[in-house]
Amino acid sequence: xxxxxxxxxxxxxxRFLSLTARVLPWLTATTAILLAIGLYQSAMAPDxxxxxxxxxxxxxxxxxxxxxxxxxxVMSVAAFGTLVWRHPLADVAAKAAAPIGAAFTFxxxxxxxxxxRPMWGTYWEWDARLTSxxxxxxMYLGLMALWRAVEDPSRAARAxxxxxxVGAINLPIIKFSVDWWNTLHQPASxxxxxxxxxxxxxxxxxxxxxxxxxxxxxxxxxxxxxxEILRRRVRSLQMMQASRQAA
Amino acid sequence: MQLSGRGVRxxxxxxxxxxxxxxxxxxxxxxxxxxxxxxxxxxxxxTIAGHLALTGGSIDLEGxxxxxxxxxxxHYLGHRDAMxxxxxVLENLSFWRDFLGGxxxxxxxxxxxxxxxxxxxxxxxxxxxxxxxxxxxxxxxxVRRPIWLLDEPTSALDSDGQTLFANxxxxxxxxxxxxxxxTHAPLGIEAKQLRIGDGGPLVAALNSKPxxxxxx
Amino acid sequence: xxxxxxxxRRDIQIALRVGGGALIGVLFFLTVVVLMPFAIGPDLALLTxxxxxxxxxxxxxxxxxxxxxxxxxxxxxxxxDLIAMSRTPLELSCAAKALAHWIAAGLPxxxxxxxLGLLLNLDAGSTLAxxxxxxxxxxxxxxxxxxxxxxxxTLHRGGLLLAVLVLPLSIPVLIFGVAASEAxxxxxxxxxxxxxxxxxxxxxxxxxxxFAAAASLRQGLD
Numbered sequence: 283x284x285x286x287x288x289x290x291x292x293x294x295x296x297r298f299l300s301l302t303a304r305v306l307p308w309l310t311a312t313t314a315i316l317l318a319i320g321l322y323q324s325a326m327a328p329d330x331x332x333x334x335x336x337x338x339x340x341x342x343x344x345x346x347x348x349x350x351x352x353x354x355x356v357m358s359v360a361a362f363g364t365l366v367w368r369h370p371l372a373d374v375a376a377k378a379a380a381p382i383g384a385a386f387t388f389x390x391x392x393x394x395x396x397x398x399r400p401m402w403g404t405y406w407e408w409d410a411r412l413t414s415x416x417x418x419x420x421m422y423l424g425l426m427a428l429w430r431a432v433e434d435p436s437r438a439a440r441a442x443x444x445x446x447x448v449g450a451i452n453l454p455i456i457k458f459s460v461d462w463w464n465t466l467h468q469p470a471s472x473x474x475x476x477x478x479x480x481x482x483x484x485x486x487x488x489x490x491x492x493x494x495x496x497x498x499x500x501x502x503x504x505x506x507x508x509x510e511i512l513r514r515r516v517r518s519l520q521m522m523q524a525s526r527q528a529a
Numbered sequence: 530m531q532l533s534g535r536g537v538r539x540x541x542x543x544x545x546x547x548x549x550x551x552x553x554x555x556x557x558x559x560x561x562x563x564x565x566x567x568x569x570x571x572x573x574x575x576t577i578a579g580h581l582a583l584t585g586g587s588i589d590l591e592g593x594x595x596x597x598x599x600x601x602x603x604h605y606l607g608h609r610d611a612m613x614x615x616x617x618v619l620e621n622l623s624f625w626r627d628f629l630g631g632x633x634x635x636x637x638x639x640x641x642x643x644x645x646x647x648x649x650x651x652x653x654x655x656x657x658x659x660x661x662x663x664x665x666x667x668x669x670x671x672v673r674r675p676i677w678l679l680d681e682p683t684s685a686l687d688s689d690g691q692t693l694f695a696n697x698x699x700x701x702x703x704x705x706x707x708x709x710x711x712t713h714a715p716l717g718i719e720a721k722q723l724r725i726g727d728g729g730p731l732v733a734a735l736n737s738k739p740x741x742x743x744x745x
Numbered sequence: 746x747x748x749x750x751x752x753x754r755r756d757i758q759i760a761l762r763v764g765g766g767a768l769i770g771v772l773f774f775l776t777v778v779v780l781m782p783f784a785i786g787p788d789l790a791l792l793t794x795x796x797x798x799x800x801x802x803x804x805x806x807x808x809x810x811x812x813x814x815x816x817x818x819x820x821x822x823x824x825x826d827l828i829a830m831s832r833t834p835l836e837l838s839c840a841a842k843a844l845a846h847w848i849a850a851g852l853p854x855x856x857x858x859x860x861l862g863l864l865l866n867l868d869a870g871s872t873l874a875x876x877x878x879x880x881x882x883x884x885x886x887x888x889x890x891x892x893x894x895x896x897x898x899t900l901h902r903g904g905l906l907l908a909v910l911v912l913p914l915s916i917p918v919l920i921f922g923v924a925a926s927e928a929x930x931x932x933x934x935x936x937x938x939x940x941x942x943x944x945x946x947x948x949x950x951x952x953x954x955x956f957a958a959a960a961s962l963r964q965g966l967d
Contacts, residue, residue, distance in 0.1 A: 404866045408787035416779060416864075423772050433614070433654060464787055524648045524655035541967055580826060580966040600830040609823030615762040616755070627751035630832030 294370045295511045302504050309501045316494035323487035336400050341487055343393035345495040346386045347411075350418055351453070353383030353499065357425075358450040361443035371507070373439030374514075376446065377429050378506035382499060384422035390415050410464040414457050421449050435514060530556045530593055530675060532577070532707050536586030539576050546572040549586065552723050556592075556675075559698065559708040559720035568726030570711035571608075574678045577709065578605045593675065601630070603676035604669050610661040611668075614654035618645060618664060621653050625668050632673040639667040643693060658685040666697060677701060679710040683717075691717055748833045749841045756845035770807045770850045771857045777803035778861045789866050796865040797875050797926035803861070804854050804879055805919055808886045811850050813907050815842060815894040816962065825898070829966055839962070840955040843891045851883040874929030874936075878943060882922040885947040888954035889914045895958035899965035918946055 320341070330337035357379050363372025394412050395405050406412070425445055432438035537550040546569040554560045562570045575581040577588055579600040590599045612621050622636045640646040643663040648656060656664065662685045669677060677698070683691050695717030698708055702718070710716060746754070760767055781799045782792055792799070819825040828838050855876055862872035893911035900906070924939040 404789065406789075406864050406866060408782050408789060408792070413782075413787075420772070420776055420779060423775075427769050427772060460783075463783060520651050521655045524651045524660070525657060526647060575826075575967065578826070578830060580829065582967075597832065601832050603830065605826055605830055607823045607826060609821070611823040611827050613755070613759055613822070613824070615759050620755075620758070624751055624755045625827065627746045628748045628755075628831055628833070629827065630748060 295374070298371060299508060299511060302508055306501065306504060306508075309497065309504070313494065313497040313501050316490065316497055320487060320491035320494045323490055327487050328483055334400075336397060337484075339393050339397040340484075341491045343390055343397055344488060345492040346390035346393065347415060348492060349495055349499055350383060350387035350390050350415065350422075352496070353379055353386060354418070354422075354446070354450060354453065356503075357383065357446045361446040361450075364439050364443040365447075373436065373443070374507050374510045375503070376439065376442060377435070378510050379503055380422060380426050380429065380442075382502050382506060384419065384426060386495075386499070387415060387419040387422055391419060408464070410461045413464070414460050417456055417460070418453070425449070435517075530705070530707060531591045532588075532599075532676060532709070533591070534577070534586065534588045537573070537576065537583060537588060538585030539572060539581050540584050541572050541581060545584075547576065547725070550723070550725070554707050554709060554721070556705040556707060557702050559702060559710065559716070559718055560723055561716060561720040562709065562711040562723045562725060563713070564725035570725060571680055573725065574605070574607075574680050574709065574711055578603060578678050590676075599676070602674055603678050604672070604674050606665050606669065606677070606679045606682055608680055610665050612653050612656075612661055612664060614652060616653055617650050618653050618656065619649040621664065622667055622671060626671045629672045629674075634671055634673070636667075636671050639670040640664075642670060642697075643667045644689075659687055659690055662686050663690060663693070666694060669701075670697065675706050677706060677708045677710075679708065679712075681712055682710055683712065683714055748831065749837060752828075752833075752838060752841045753845040753848075756842055757849045760845070760849035767849045767853045770811045771853045773810065774803045774807040774854050774857055775861065777806055778864065793866045796862065796867045796871065797878075797930065798923050799865060800858060800861060800875050801879070801882075801919055801923050801926070804858075804883060805886060805915060807854055808847075808851055808883055809890050809893075809908060809911060809915065812846065812887065812890040812894045812911075813897050815846055815891060816898045816958075817894075820898045820965070825962065826966065829962070835959040835962060836955045839891060839895070839958040840888075840951065843888050843954060843958075846891075847884055847887040851887055854883065855879050871926075871930045875926045877929075878922045878925045878940065881940070881947060882918050882943050885918045885943070885950045886915055888947070888950035889918070891954050891958045892961065895961040895965070899961055918943065921946065 324338050324341035327338060327341075329335050357376050360372045360376035360379065363369040364376065391412070394415065398407055398409075398412070399405055425442060428442050428445055429438050432441060531553065532555075533553040535551055537547050537552075538545065539547045550573065552560060562573055564570055572581055576583060577599065579598065588599070590602070593599070593602050611625075616624070618640065619636060622640065626633050626636050637646065637649065640649050643666050645656070645660050645663050645667070648660065653661075653664070662682075666682075683694055686694060698716070698718050702708060708718075708720075710720070778799055781795075781802075785791060785795065816825060819828065829835055831838070858876045858879060859872050862875065867875070890911055892914070893907040896910065897907055921939045921943040924934065925936060925943055928934045928936045928939055
């Protein structure tokens with residue numbers, strides 16, 4: 283890889299780096315403020331007559347569950363970018379999003395488990411919703427493993443893009459199958475995680491938290507993309523260093 | 530020290546690749562094993578190294594350390610470079626220094642001698658084919674063993690690399706070492722020749738000194 | 746650094762740096778354990794009773810399926826030739842590689858067991874029992890598994906053939922591992938009996954495994 287081709291490849295990312303460097307501080311501040319507002323509103327919301335105060339875990343669980351699926355959607359768009367449009371930053375976006383999506387999914391699992399504990403008596407129940415999220419978590423982890431398994435980032439990107447799109451197609455199928463499996467063996471559980479109807483008092487904090495977590499994703503994602511670009515630069519420099527003749 | 534083979538026969542992949550070879554190499558001597566592709570050059574080296582079993586004849590080492598086998602007193606430089614891409618260049622070399630056993634010298638110094646010390650801390654995956662060959666040569670310098678079994682040692686080396694190889698090998702021979710090298714190309718050192726194939730083995734007594742700097 | 750320590754250190758370094766690292770085995774363990782309820786059904790009480798068995802099966806598959814590359818990687822890049830020419834006996838080198846593999850791939854499985862026990866609603870005591878039997882039993886799986894891994898070099902193929910060859914050898918470990926776990930959790934059988942047999946199996950494998958693997962590798966070096 284000559285010096286000129288290396289620089290050409292990094293030209294677009296350079297603009298990206300300078301743009302995000304300016305935008306990120308504002309994004310971070312806005313996210314922090316929104317999260318604070320959302321958490322305050324959640325704390326102030328009334329207790330549920332049936333579940334007591336534990337219903338407030340919903341304000342963290344539900345946005346995280348939404349985001350876990352939304353991030354896979356973002357990765358799918360990035361996958362299109364890699365395979366079809368060949369956008370230079372698409373694979374960076376995809377790789378950076380995977381661990382963040384996995385983290386949101388993990389949070390959804392943990393908060394879901396804690397939410398259900400008082401009702402179930404156990405930390406885990408194999409109910410349809412939670413199990414689907416668990417499978418999604420496994421898929422995220424598998425994707426992250428695939429990124430690490432191939433040393434060359436652009437080859438890894440194509441493999442990961444295919445897997446992401448296959449996963450996107452399969453997610454509804456998996457969801458349907460798990461729902462079916464669950465009703466096959468058990469009567470529908472009394473405790474529904476979605477809640478029967480959302481009281482207006484719950485709706486506002488939930489929306490604020492949803493927006494706050496989405497902004498959190500954007501902030502983290504941009505920061506992660508910056509890191510990935512820098513990481514690739516280091517790798518290119520190391521490769522150039524290795525091919526240099528000894529002094 | 531003298532390494533000798535009498536009537537060496539061996540079978541590989543179901544066919545007899547060596548049928549009754551004789552050779553002798555003493556301290557300070559190099560043996561160049563030549564022949565067409567598939568004639569059995571690699572098989573001879575691997576038989577001496579103990580990886581391939583003899584089906585007839587014998588290979589003996591006189592004058593070496595009594596408690597050690599022949600393989601434990603030999604270096605083998607094969608087609609592949611025994612290098613882990615995930616480890617750094619220095620980590621690769623340090624591992625062999627610690628693991629092989631024998632008289633050892635400084636790994637960093639060896640890297641400097643072969644000209645890749647600027648890549649010492651980089652992942653070995655970033656080395657070119659010629660640099661990997663140099664790393665293998667560094668291994669030969671870091672752990673001192675009297676016998677060198679080399680399979681196409683100058684392949685992938687540029688002309689500087691071939692000069693380096695010739696110098697390093699001459700040093701080894703001057704210290705009383707033995708070199709057995711399978712090769713297509715001129716090695717750049719004085720060597721006895723053992724030709725395999727072409728209607729029977731032929732040990733030429735002439736000291737062939739091939740022209741230096743030929744293309745690998 | 747001594748020769749064997751250098752080999753163990755190198756293998757662990759590679760295991761941690763390449764691909765998914767040690768965590769790919771844990772991910773596989775997690776996947777297998779998650780698969781079971783889809784076959785068995787979401788009845789948590791049943792899953793809890795089967796808990797030790799599910800965990801043991803998952804750990805067995807996870808440790809065996811990561812083993813087949815153990816010697817193949819060294820064979821492919823020519824390292825195996827040099828390892829056979831070192832002044833360390835090949836049997837000890839095999840044992841060292843097995844130990845490194847157990848540390849890098851087996852121990853994480855044991856660390857992951859409490860989390861998986863949570864999914865199966867095992868209480869703390871039961872999870873501890875299973876983890877303890879895994880701690881004592883997985884070395885047996887690894888040291889027996891290297892026999893298959895070394896055969897892979899001779900046969901120039903891996904995958905399912907090796908699993909078929911090595912799995913029967915792992916059956917005693919599975920039997921006594923699950924028996925010991927259940928004895929600790931509920932059974933009338935005392936924990937000590939199956940547990941000491943499990944430990945004995947491991948100790949025997951420490952000797953048989955490396956010797957068989959070294960003998961097999963020597964065949965595969967040509």
